Amino acid sequence: MSPVRILLLSGSTRSASTNTALLRAAAEVAPVDVEPVLWTDLMALPHFDPDDDVEPLPAAVARMRGAIADSGAVLVCTPEYAGALPGSFKNLLDWTVGGTETSAKPFGWINASGRPGGAAGAHDELRTVLTYTDARIVPEACRAIPVQRADVVDGVVVVEPVRAATAEVLRALAAAAA
Numbered sequence: 001m002s003p004v005r006i007l008l009l010s011g012s013t014r015s016a017s018t019n020t021a022l023l024r025a026a027a028e029v030a031p032v033d034v035e036p037v038l039w040t041d042l043m044a045l046p047h048f049d050p051d052d053d054v055e056p057l058p059a060a061v062a063r064m065r066g067a068i069a070d071s072g073a074v075l076v077c078t079p080e081y082a083g084a085l086p087g088s089f090k091n092l093l094d095w096t097v098g099g100t101e102t103s104a105k106p107f108g109w110i111n112a113s114g115r116p117g118g119a120a121g122a123h124d125e126l127r128t129v130l131t132y133t134d135a136r137i138v139p140e141a142c143r144a145i146p147v148q149r150a151d152v153v154d155g156v157v158v159v160e161p162v163r164a165a166t167a168e169v170l171r172a173l174a175a176a177a178a
């Protein structure tokens with residue numbers, strides 16, 4: 001059986017992002033039946049404009065929606081800004097509303113926040129938007145996996161239990177996509 005391609009979507013634009021570092025770790029420990037594809041091109045997306053949400057789509061938007069379409073499941077890892085999703089990541093999600101790529105697509109998230117409150121606002125909003133876009137949220141693939149900046153070396157989380165937890169989430173997503 002061919003591996004399940006899982007798109008790893010980071011919600012952070014920061015070069016030293018802990019969220020992206022966690023997704024890099026996930027890519028490194030992915031089970032053999034998972035093909036991880038890391039997507040970090042948030043800055044390439046234009047501001048959402050309904051007038052532009054028509055064919056031909058802006059190239060970066062078409063690439064992003066194509067990456068979702070070509071994946072069997074999607075794993076999100078995003079920070080919280082001001083109690084909600086970062087605007088740039090909400091912008092990505094807005095670009096998916098007009099398409100069918102997320103429809104019935106298995107989605108999970110890993111919440112890397114190590115802060116009190118645990119970025120609950122961002123993840124409540126993520127659930128709302130994914131539900132609106134008809135994505136299939138996989139409960140077993142939605143986990144808090146706290147990360148500290150000290151856990152990151154050369155852009156990757158190196159702490160073993162944290163890495164192992166991401167592998168479990170990928171396994172749950174792959175099972176949902178199979």
Ligand SMILES: Cc1cc2nc3c(=O)[nH]c(=O)nc-3n(C[C@H](O)[C@H](O)[C@H](O)COP(=O)(O)O)c2cc1C
Binds near residue numbers: 014017078081
């Ligand atoms: C503009 C801004 C707003 C933030 N708001 C929150 C917040 O509401 N709740 C929270 O837990 N952390 C908040 N933070 C902290 C970030 O979530 C934290 O720095 C996180 O590690 C960023 O993820 P990254 O390293 O992947 O970029 C905020 C950071 C910034 C820059």
